[in-house]
Amino acid sequence: MTHRMKRREFLTIPAAAIGGTLLYTLGGEAFRLQAQGNKQDGNIQVPLRFFTAEEARVVSAACARIFPSDSNGPGATEAAVVIYIDRQLAGPYGRDKYRYTKGPFIESLPEHGYQGKENPREIYRAGVQALGNFAALSLADQDAKLVSIEQSSFFRLLRTHTIEGMFADPMHGGNAGLIGWQLIGFPGPQMSYRNEIDKHFGQPFRPKPASLQQIMRRTGQPWEDEKT
Amino acid sequence: MTNLKPVDVAIIGGGWTGLAMANELAGRTSQSVLVLERGIPRKTADYALDMDELDYAIRLRMMQNIADETITHRHSARATAVPVRQYGSFLPGSGVGGAGEHWNGASWRFLPELFTLRSHLNQKHGAAKLPADLAVQDWGVTYGDLEPHYWHAEQMLGVSGKAGNLKGKTVAGGNPFEAPRQNEYPLPPLKDAYLSTLFAEGAKKLGYHPYPQPAANLSETYRNPDGITRAACSYCGYCERFGCMVGAKAQPSNTLMPLLARRKNFELRTGAWVRRIVHRDGHATGVEYVDARGEEFFQPAGVVVVATFTLNNTRLLYLSKIGTPYDPASGKGALGRNLTHQTDGTTPIFFDKPLNSFMGTGALSMRISDFDGDRALNGSEGLLRMGMLGTNSFGNRPIASFDALPRGSVKRNWGSEWKAAALKWRDRNAGIYLSGEHLSYRQNFMDLDPAYKDKYGDPLLRFTLDWTEHEHRQRAFANQIARKIAPAMGATVDDTQPPRGKYNAINYQSTHIQGGAIMGDKPDSSVVNRYLQHWDVPNVWVIGASAFPQNPSHNPTLTVLALTYWAADAIVNRYLKHPEALA
Ligand SMILES: Cc1cc2nc3c(=O)[nH]c(=O)nc-3n(C[C@H](O)[C@H](O)[C@H](O)COP(=O)(O)OP(=O)(O)OC[C@H]3O[C@@H](n4cnc5c(N)ncnc54)[C@H](O)[C@@H]3O)c2cc1C
Ligand code: SF4
Numbered sequence: 001m002t003h004r005m006k007r008r009e010f011l012t013i014p015a016a017a018i019g020g021t022l023l024y025t026l027g028g029e030a031f032r033l034q035a036q037g038n039k040q041d042g043n044i045q046v047p048l049r050f051f052t053a054e055e056a057r058v059v060s061a062a063c064a065r066i067f068p069s070d071s072n073g074p075g076a077t078e079a080a081v082v083i084y085i086d087r088q089l090a091g092p093y094g095r096d097k098y099r100y101t102k103g104p105f106i107e108s109l110p111e112h113g114y115q116g117k118e119n120p121r122e123i124y125r126a127g128v129q130a131l132g133n134f135a136a137l138s139l140a141d142q143d144a145k146l147v148s149i150e151q152s153s154f155f156r157l158l159r160t161h162t163i164e165g166m167f168a169d170p171m172h173g174g175n176a177g178l179i180g181w182q183l184i185g186f187p188g189p190q191m192s193y194r195n196e197i198d199k200h201f202g203q204p205f206r207p208k209p210a211s212l213q214q215i216m217r218r219t220g221q222p223w224e225d226e227k228t
Numbered sequence: 229m230t231n232l233k234p235v236d237v238a239i240i241g242g243g244w245t246g247l248a249m250a251n252e253l254a255g256r257t258s259q260s261v262l263v264l265e266r267g268i269p270r271k272t273a274d275y276a277l278d279m280d281e282l283d284y285a286i287r288l289r290m291m292q293n294i295a296d297e298t299i300t301h302r303h304s305a306r307a308t309a310v311p312v313r314q315y316g317s318f319l320p321g322s323g324v325g326g327a328g329e330h331w332n333g334a335s336w337r338f339l340p341e342l343f344t345l346r347s348h349l350n351q352k353h354g355a356a357k358l359p360a361d362l363a364v365q366d367w368g369v370t371y372g373d374l375e376p377h378y379w380h381a382e383q384m385l386g387v388s389g390k391a392g393n394l395k396g397k398t399v400a401g402g403n404p405f406e407a408p409r410q411n412e413y414p415l416p417p418l419k420d421a422y423l424s425t426l427f428a429e430g431a432k433k434l435g436y437h438p439y440p441q442p443a444a445n446l447s448e449t450y451r452n453p454d455g456i457t458r459a460a461c462s463y464c465g466y467c468e469r470f471g472c473m474v475g476a477k478a479q480p481s482n483t484l485m486p487l488l489a490r491r492k493n494f495e496l497r498t499g500a501w502v503r504r505i506v507h508r509d510g511h512a513t514g515v516e517y518v519d520a521r522g523e524e525f526f527q528p529a530g531v532v533v534v535a536t537f538t539l540n541n542t543r544l545l546y547l548s549k550i551g552t553p554y555d556p557a558s559g560k561g562a563l564g565r566n567l568t569h570q571t572d573g574t575t576p577i578f579f580d581k582p583l584n585s586f587m588g589t590g591a592l593s594m595r596i597s598d599f600d601g602d603r604a605l606n607g608s609e610g611l612l613r614m615g616m617l618g619t620n621s622f623g624n625r626p627i628a629s630f631d632a633l634p635r636g637s638v639k640r641n642w643g644s645e646w647k648a649a650a651l652k653w654r655d656r657n658a659g660i661y662l663s664g665e666h667l668s669y670r671q672n673f674m675d676l677d678p679a680y681k682d683k684y685g686d687p688l689l690r691f692t693l694d695w696t697e698h699e700h701r702q703r704a705f706a707n708q709i710a711r712k713i714a715p716a717m718g719a720t721v722d723d724t725q726p727p728r729g730k731y732n733a734i735n736y737q738s739t740h741i742q743g744g745a746i747m748g749d750k751p752d753s754s755v756v757n758r759y760l761q762h763w764d765v766p767n768v769w770v771i772g773a774s775a776f777p778q779n780p781s782h783n784p785t786l787t788v789l790a791l792t793y794w795a796a797d798a799i800v801n802r803y804l805k806h807p808e809a810l811a
Binding site for chain 1: 276277278279280281282283286287288289293294295298301303308310311312313314419420421422425460461462463464465466581582584586587588625626627630631640641642643644647648651654655679680681729730731732733734
């Protein structure tokens with residue numbers, strides 16, 4: 001594990017993939033997505049905190065099958081979900097700092113949830129390794145592979161984290177350019193709906209999305225940045 | 229262990245009950261009052277940057293750190309309990325204000341008959357007809373005892389609502405089935421969300437009586453009798469599981485702390501984790517605690533008030549060996565008995581129009597009480613008690629609300645087909661929610677776990693708890709009613725059947741956990757007397773929902789506050805003058 005951490009790993013994503021200009025409609029409204037990121041050669045280099053570049057490619061490909069980019073709008077790739085997951089795993093959540101992890105570990109009923117010893121980092125490391133050359137497979141083969149692991153703890157986490165990475169505030173690394181919120185018409189944190197709550201009955205009310213940073217001009221420290 | 233300077237009153241826990249008690253005692257007497265709270269300090273300004281679903285509502289940043297302490301659970305006394313390793317069917321709070329900082333704000337009075345439920349059921353059905361394992365008891369107080377204290381709590385919080393029963397007279401727009409009130413609510417109801425109006429229309433068509441849920445989220449700017457002014461709610465939707473950044477939701481930090489901060493005879497110590505109540509010969513001498521750096525202290529006190537929420541109220545009494553542990557086999561002993569949660573259940577409903585459901589506030593609900601209590605039961609349902617039904621507009625946030633689709637509409641819960649369906653239904657789904665009474669049973673109780681420990685090596689609290697046929701029937705009954713209301717409000721239902729499964733310790737239901745240190749009028753079947761004073765150790769008072777002998781259909785906090793004021797009256801007016809057992 002330590003030798004992996006020595007060299008800083010980067011994920012290279014084409015700028016066109018995240019935050020490229022894209023037009024689509026939802027609920028009868030059009031959105032224009034803003035280009036974002038720092039780019040000279042059309043690529044964005046994102047430093048990874050937990051994954052190796054190879055692992056990140058596998059996770060990114062798997063997330064793209066869970067929440068695909070398709071005729072219904074952008075998906076996990078455009079939202080940079082893999083960056084979100086990388087940061088979560090690097091932080092206290094990935095290390096189970098806030099889960100009860102004292103033994104004895106006994107397998108129990110589904111009503112007692114996950115009772116295992118492995119933390120999310122360990123589950124991902126093993127799960128990604130088992131996916132092998134996933135990123136190189138055809139889309140149909142990728143889907144078949146995911147179907148075969150659907151019942152695993154790894155897949156359950158991956159699916160949950162993909163949804164989180166689509167729709168969490170962008171300060172956590174996903175939902176790039178607020179693409180997830182634009183997709184579903186969620187306005188993000190807004191100060192007041194006092195004059196709106198009892199209007200728009202039966203009609204879509206879709207204020208322009210804004211992030212916490214845009215609304216408050218600052219953010220708090222995301223939990224994943226807490227020193228562990 | 230360092231010995232500290234004695235105080236008159238040591239209160240363990242700085243949540244709603246602990247701080248309300250502190251404010252009564254420090255404000256009305258010259259006693260020195262110390263609150264020991266194991267979490268961190270909190271104030272309104274802390275919430276300016278908390279509108280983040282992931283950290284607060286998903287990762288639960290404000291809750292008790294479950295790595296340090298959790299509970300264990302088993303479904304029956306024959307099974308081996310395992311720890312609840314991640315939250316959780318309920319969410320214990322931590323820090324100044326406790327769970328009161330991130331609650332929803334639903335602020336209910338209970339039905340009068342709930343306080344004498346055993347007598348009520350005996351009278352209605354005959355004692356011999358009731359199930360043998362039913363552990364329901366009378367409380368030892370009546371609605372009449374608590375009415376003025378309810379009013380005190382409603383004014384302190386600034387409850388927004390509409391009376392339906394003023395001094396016995398039915399008032400239009402309110403709940404005609406509620407307990408009689410002496411006063412109209414301090415504030416008019418909150419605005420109606422679209423979903424509320426749809427539910428109200430549908431319920432009315434069927435002859436039911438919809439009304440807005442009473443809420444501690446202010447409908448208008450409000451100045452309470454303590455002189456504290458708070459702003460009106462903005463329906464921001466970052467409410468349940470969040471602190472309110474404008475102070476519109478009543479929280480201990482914006483109602484009680486401003487008063488306490490001015491009192492010379494009050495002290496708050498945070499980071500103080502109480503491990504034992506020390507007692508000798510039926511008299512408590514103080515408490516032992518560990519501070520945030522791990523240093524141990526003995527704090528001598530004349531009176532000890534235990535206000536740590538149901539879980540630790542029960543656990544601290546066990547750890548301190550105060551009272552007789554309950555034995556489910558013989559039914560003897562009172563400590564730990566009558567553990568209840570809430571019978572909740574949701575019938576999913578779907579619309580062809582968007583609801584704009586991201587707008588809302590923690591207690592914005594439309595309700596009907598036509599089936600509350602047992603007023604609508606005719607005996608054929610096999611039910612003793614039911615509950616309230618309604619819709620909630622708490623503010624749907626995108627992660628938690630993304631994945632609600634009609635059952636069977638997709639083959640797989642990922643991929644393009646799923647994404648299309650999830651996008652379609654995201655803002656077109658809601659639920660008709662049941663908040664039902666969870667009755668107490670002999671086999672549901674709390675004790676100490678033999679295997680699992682907290683971070684200091686103290687045994688965890690163990691739940692032995694499962695649903696019975698009665699709760700399954702309550703959910704099925706509610707589902708039948710919801711299936712009638714849905715079409716009347718322009719919604720469709722899928723073929724989801726109400727769950728009949730075992731108690732699930734992982735999926736959030738509500739933080740309504742009651743029992744363990746119940747109140748009553750006999751020391752062999754209750755832990756505290758009708759004033760919440762411990763039967764065996766009269767200078768120990770145990771306050772909170774731990775005192776409820778069973779769970780009512782309504783959210784607990786207003787009653788928990790009313791009981792705190794009732795107990796405070798007994799301490800100030802009687803106990804401090806003659807320190808002895810009051811019952
Ligand atoms: C998400 C959520 C929503 C809710 N919504 C509603 C609602 O709408 N309506 C309603 O009526 N109720 C609601 N509740 C429940 C409500 O919050 C509680 O009823 C109320 O806070 C109970 O007050 P309390 O003082 O008993 O406990 P708390 O407010 O939880 O305070 C207990 C305090 O004791 C401290 N403590 C515990 N153990 C120790 C120890 N050993 N040493 C020192 N300190 C200790 C804790 O850190 C905590 O701060 C909700 C709860 C949650 C979590
Ligand atoms: S919904 Fe209202 S009460 Fe709740 S946090 Fe927002 S402003 Fe405060």
